[in-house]
Amino acid sequence: MAKASVGLFAALLMLASAGRAAEPPANVDLQRTLKGVEDRYNKIQTLQVKFTENLTSRGRTRTDSGTLYLRKKGKMRWEYMSGTLFVSDAKFIYSYYPDEHRAEKMSMKESDDMRAPLAFLLGEVNFERDFGEYHTKPQDGAVLITALPKSDKFPYTEVTFLVAPDSTIRRLEVKLQNNDLMVFTFEGEKKNPLLTDALFQFTPPKGVELDDLTK
Secondary structure: OOOOOOOHHHHHHOOOOOOOOOOOOOOOOHHHHHHHHHHHHHOOOEEEEEEEEEEEEOOEEEEEEEEEEEEOOOEEEEEEOOOOEEEEEOOEEEEEEOOOOEEEEEEOOOOOOOOHHHHHHHOOOOOOOOEEEEEEEEEOOEEEEEEEEOOOOOOEEEEEEEEOOOOOEEEEEEEEOOOOEEEEEEEEEEEOOOOOHHHHOOOOOOOOOEEEOOO
16 A cells, blocks of 8 residues: 555544534533543553555545554554555564565654554553544444644644444544545454564565665
Protein backbone atom coordinates (compact mmCIF):
# COMPACT_ATOMS: atom_id res chain seq x y z
CA MET A 1 0.00 0.00 0.00
CA ALA A 2 1.06 3.58 -0.49
CA LYS A 3 2.75 5.60 2.22
CA ALA A 4 0.67 8.39 3.65
CA SER A 5 1.49 10.87 6.19
CA VAL A 6 3.17 9.90 11.34
CA GLY A 7 0.55 12.02 12.66
CA LEU A 8 -2.14 8.87 13.22
CA PHE A 9 -0.10 7.85 16.22
CA ALA A 10 -0.98 11.31 16.78
CA ALA A 11 -4.48 10.91 15.45
CA LEU A 12 -5.61 8.09 17.61
CA LEU A 13 -3.60 9.22 20.56
CA MET A 14 -5.65 12.32 20.89
CA LEU A 15 -9.38 12.30 20.77
CA ALA A 16 -9.94 15.01 23.34
CA SER A 17 -12.94 15.30 25.57
CA ALA A 18 -12.49 18.87 26.75
CA GLY A 19 -13.06 22.13 24.94
CA ARG A 20 -15.91 22.88 22.56
CA ALA A 21 -17.54 19.46 22.59
CA ALA A 22 -20.60 19.46 20.39
CA GLU A 23 -23.82 18.44 22.12
CA PRO A 24 -24.27 14.69 21.51
CA PRO A 25 -27.63 13.05 20.97
CA ALA A 26 -29.47 12.25 24.20
CA ASN A 27 -28.89 8.51 23.80
CA VAL A 28 -25.10 8.83 23.30
CA ASP A 29 -22.97 9.28 26.42
CA LEU A 30 -19.81 10.79 24.91
CA GLN A 31 -17.76 10.96 28.09
CA ARG A 32 -18.61 7.40 29.05
CA THR A 33 -17.75 6.16 25.55
CA LEU A 34 -14.36 7.89 25.51
CA LYS A 35 -13.53 6.66 29.00
CA GLY A 36 -14.39 3.13 27.92
CA VAL A 37 -11.87 3.35 25.08
CA GLU A 38 -9.22 4.74 27.45
CA ASP A 39 -9.80 2.02 30.05
CA ARG A 40 -9.66 -0.72 27.44
CA TYR A 41 -6.57 0.22 25.48
CA ASN A 42 -4.47 1.72 28.26
CA LYS A 43 -4.54 -1.62 30.07
CA ILE A 44 -3.57 -3.75 27.07
CA GLN A 45 0.08 -4.76 26.67
CA THR A 46 -0.18 -6.48 23.28
CA LEU A 47 -2.82 -6.57 20.58
CA GLN A 48 -3.52 -8.59 17.43
CA VAL A 49 -6.27 -7.60 15.01
CA LYS A 50 -7.27 -8.15 11.39
CA PHE A 51 -7.67 -4.98 9.32
CA THR A 52 -8.77 -3.65 5.97
CA GLU A 53 -7.25 -0.40 4.74
CA ASN A 54 -8.71 1.90 2.09
CA LEU A 55 -6.69 4.88 0.88
CA THR A 56 -8.51 7.41 -1.30
CA SER A 57 -6.28 9.92 -3.05
CA ARG A 58 -7.12 12.15 -6.02
CA GLY A 59 -10.38 10.32 -6.56
CA ARG A 60 -8.85 6.84 -6.65
CA THR A 61 -9.16 4.26 -3.88
CA ARG A 62 -6.72 1.46 -3.16
CA THR A 63 -7.60 -1.39 -0.81
CA ASP A 64 -5.48 -3.91 1.05
CA SER A 65 -5.93 -6.03 4.16
CA GLY A 66 -3.94 -8.08 6.60
CA THR A 67 -3.02 -8.50 10.26
CA LEU A 68 -1.74 -5.90 12.68
CA TYR A 69 0.38 -6.74 15.74
CA LEU A 70 1.07 -4.12 18.44
CA ARG A 71 3.09 -4.15 21.64
CA LYS A 72 3.68 -1.37 24.18
CA LYS A 73 5.19 0.99 23.53
CA GLY A 74 5.47 1.81 19.87
CA LYS A 75 6.19 -1.65 18.47
CA MET A 76 4.04 -2.73 15.55
CA ARG A 77 3.91 -5.02 12.55
CA TRP A 78 1.53 -4.54 9.60
CA GLU A 79 1.39 -7.65 7.42
CA TYR A 80 -0.52 -7.01 4.18
CA MET A 81 -2.01 -9.67 1.92
CA SER A 82 -0.26 -7.91 -0.98
CA GLY A 83 3.12 -8.66 0.62
CA THR A 84 3.72 -5.10 1.78
CA LEU A 85 5.18 -5.00 5.27
CA PHE A 86 5.64 -2.26 7.88
CA VAL A 87 7.59 -3.02 11.05
CA SER A 88 8.47 -0.75 13.98
CA ASP A 89 10.84 -1.60 16.81
CA ALA A 90 9.78 1.63 18.60
CA LYS A 91 12.85 3.49 17.29
CA PHE A 92 12.71 2.89 13.56
CA ILE A 93 10.06 2.05 10.97
CA TYR A 94 10.95 -0.42 8.23
CA SER A 95 8.88 -0.53 5.04
CA TYR A 96 8.99 -3.25 2.40
CA TYR A 97 7.31 -2.86 -1.00
CA PRO A 98 7.51 -6.16 -2.92
CA ASP A 99 6.17 -4.71 -6.19
CA GLU A 100 8.98 -2.16 -6.17
CA HIS A 101 11.53 -4.62 -4.81
CA ARG A 102 12.76 -2.14 -2.22
CA ALA A 103 12.87 -1.54 1.53
CA GLU A 104 13.32 1.61 3.63
CA LYS A 105 14.39 2.47 7.17
CA MET A 106 13.15 5.67 8.79
CA SER A 107 13.32 7.19 12.24
CA MET A 108 10.08 6.77 14.17
CA LYS A 109 10.13 10.48 14.99
CA GLU A 110 10.70 11.55 11.40
CA SER A 111 8.37 9.12 9.66
CA ASP A 112 5.20 10.61 8.21
CA ASP A 113 3.47 7.28 7.70
CA MET A 114 -0.14 7.38 8.89
CA ARG A 115 0.08 3.87 10.30
CA ALA A 116 2.33 5.09 13.11
CA PRO A 117 -0.43 6.91 15.00
CA LEU A 118 -2.33 3.66 15.38
CA ALA A 119 0.14 2.77 18.07
CA PHE A 120 -2.16 4.87 20.20
CA LEU A 121 -3.98 1.59 20.64
CA LEU A 122 -1.13 0.55 22.89
CA GLY A 123 0.15 3.91 23.97
CA GLU A 124 -1.35 6.51 26.26
CA VAL A 125 -4.89 7.26 25.19
CA ASN A 126 -5.70 10.77 26.41
CA PHE A 127 -8.79 12.37 24.94
CA GLU A 128 -8.14 15.77 26.46
CA ARG A 129 -4.98 16.52 24.62
CA ASP A 130 -5.59 17.50 21.02
CA PHE A 131 -9.26 17.35 20.10
CA GLY A 132 -11.76 19.93 21.20
CA GLU A 133 -14.96 19.38 19.20
CA TYR A 134 -17.03 16.25 18.70
CA HIS A 135 -20.01 15.15 16.66
CA THR A 136 -21.61 11.86 17.66
CA LYS A 137 -24.46 9.61 16.61
CA PRO A 138 -25.59 6.02 17.18
CA GLN A 139 -24.88 3.60 14.35
CA ASP A 140 -25.79 -0.08 14.20
CA GLY A 141 -25.61 -0.50 17.98
CA ALA A 142 -22.27 1.34 18.18
CA VAL A 143 -21.29 5.01 18.51
CA LEU A 144 -19.86 6.99 15.60
CA ILE A 145 -17.64 9.85 16.79
CA THR A 146 -16.06 12.53 14.60
CA ALA A 147 -13.36 14.48 16.43
CA LEU A 148 -11.82 17.75 15.26
CA PRO A 149 -8.29 18.71 16.36
CA LYS A 150 -7.62 21.84 18.37
CA SER A 151 -4.74 22.84 16.09
CA ASP A 152 -4.40 23.10 12.32
CA LYS A 153 -0.77 22.00 12.62
CA PHE A 154 -1.72 18.33 12.67
CA PRO A 155 -1.52 16.45 9.34
CA TYR A 156 -5.22 15.59 9.59
CA THR A 157 -8.35 17.72 9.76
CA GLU A 158 -10.68 15.20 11.42
CA VAL A 159 -10.80 11.68 12.78
CA THR A 160 -13.94 9.55 12.80
CA PHE A 161 -14.08 6.31 14.72
CA LEU A 162 -16.74 3.70 15.38
CA VAL A 163 -16.80 2.41 18.96
CA ALA A 164 -18.60 -0.84 19.75
CA PRO A 165 -20.48 -1.43 23.04
CA ASP A 166 -17.44 -3.32 24.41
CA SER A 167 -15.28 -0.19 23.75
CA THR A 168 -13.37 -1.73 20.85
CA ILE A 169 -12.64 0.49 17.88
CA ARG A 170 -14.22 -1.14 14.83
CA ARG A 171 -13.46 1.53 12.22
CA LEU A 172 -11.17 4.52 11.96
CA GLU A 173 -11.31 7.25 9.30
CA VAL A 174 -8.60 9.89 9.02
CA LYS A 175 -9.02 12.87 6.71
CA LEU A 176 -5.67 14.42 5.86
CA GLN A 177 -4.81 18.05 5.21
CA ASN A 178 -4.49 17.28 1.49
CA ASN A 179 -8.03 15.78 1.50
CA ASP A 180 -6.77 12.20 1.18
CA LEU A 181 -8.82 9.76 3.26
CA MET A 182 -7.53 6.69 5.09
CA VAL A 183 -10.12 4.24 6.40
CA PHE A 184 -9.24 1.27 8.61
CA THR A 185 -11.74 -1.37 9.68
CA PHE A 186 -10.82 -3.85 12.40
CA GLU A 187 -12.15 -7.26 13.41
CA GLY A 188 -11.11 -10.32 15.38
CA GLU A 189 -9.28 -8.31 18.04
CA LYS A 190 -7.19 -10.37 20.48
CA LYS A 191 -6.06 -8.80 23.76
CA ASN A 192 -2.63 -9.59 25.19
CA PRO A 193 -1.53 -12.40 22.85
CA LEU A 194 2.05 -13.66 23.21
CA LEU A 195 4.08 -11.69 20.64
CA THR A 196 7.77 -12.49 20.31
CA ASP A 197 10.56 -9.94 19.77
CA ALA A 198 11.17 -11.44 16.35
CA LEU A 199 7.86 -10.05 15.10
CA PHE A 200 9.19 -6.52 15.50
CA GLN A 201 12.52 -7.06 13.81
CA PHE A 202 13.10 -6.61 10.10
CA THR A 203 15.55 -8.25 7.73
CA PRO A 204 15.30 -7.37 4.01
CA PRO A 205 14.40 -10.29 1.75
CA LYS A 206 17.29 -11.78 -0.19
CA GLY A 207 18.36 -9.49 -3.00
CA VAL A 208 16.58 -6.42 -1.58
CA GLU A 209 18.80 -3.55 -0.47
CA LEU A 210 17.71 -1.52 2.56
CA ASP A 211 17.62 2.21 1.90
CA ASP A 212 18.60 3.80 5.21
CA LEU A 213 16.90 7.20 5.29
CA THR A 214 18.15 7.92 8.81
CA LYS A 215 21.62 8.82 7.52
